[in-house]
Amino acid sequence: MKKTTLLVIICLNSLTLFAQRIPKPESYFILTTTLGDLDNDGTKELVVAYNTKQEDETYESIPRELRIYKLQNGEWMMWKKSQQALYESQDGGTMGDPLEKIEIKNGILNITQSGGSSWKWGHTDKYRYQNGDFYLIGYSSTDGKICEYFVYVDFNLSTGKMIVKKEYENCEDDDQIVYKRQNETLYKKGIKITLQNRRKNELKIITPKYKHQIYIAMKYD
Incomplete structure (x- = not known):
């Protein structure tokens, strides 16, 4: 009986959350939502x-804005917002809209964006709420071109550990063949990036061994 009651309460709470009108500022257009x-x-x-x-x-190309709302007295009230967390509508290049998905996993806000043409790029930002703000705690990216090379980056900003992998390719008879790999691990501590200032300043890291240039942030006015 207790399990049934608990399930009913959870379902009712979920319905209440979804029943609230999603805020839409004047002239804005809703792209996607998540809870x-x-x-x-x-x-x-x-x-x-x-x-x-x-x-x-x-x-x-249209600028975009990310807003986070809290439910107060049955209404969604704005809590945090950013005009730097999302690329503009045409920033994906020939690949189209750069926004792939926004999701929340284990209390972490994940934003995935991508774009390019023959050269492709994509990255996921992971934000955690701490010390009164949303801080970037994880960054993973892939960029490159088929039959040329791909660079893979996994950066844990909380620990400072960054793993960089580069795979050089050539193509024979439509088969992609990796002929060289470069793997490197380094540490870069003390970087603080928030949801609001995600691309306020350029952040480029040059790896010590292979001298790869890794852009964690590109300045965006």
Whole structure:
């Protein structure tokens, strides 16, 4: 009986969360939403990605905004926002919209974006709420070109550990063949990037062994 009652309460709480009207500032257009507990208070927050205006036939690149809402007295109230966490609508290049997905896993906000043409790029930012703000705690990326090379980066900003792998390829009879690999591990501690200042300053790390240039942040006005 207790299990049944608990299940009913959980279902009702979920329905209440989804029943609230998703806020939409004037002229904004909702791209995607997700729910999850980001500050470990037992209540889910709402994350919304917006275009700051409606797309039209001109295919103008539109700035985007990420907002995080808390549920207060039955309404979603804005808690945090950022205009630097998301790329603009045309920043994916020929690959199209750069925004792949936004999700919350184990209290961590994950944002995945990608783009390019023959040369492709993609990365996932992981943010954790701590000390009153959302800090970047993880960054993983892939970039390169088929039959040329691919660089894979896994950076734990909390520990400072960065793993960089580069695979050189050539193609024969439509088969991709990796003919050389470079693996490197380094430590870069003390980097503090928040959701609000994600691309305020350029952050380039040159690896000590192979001199790979890794851009964790590209300045974005």
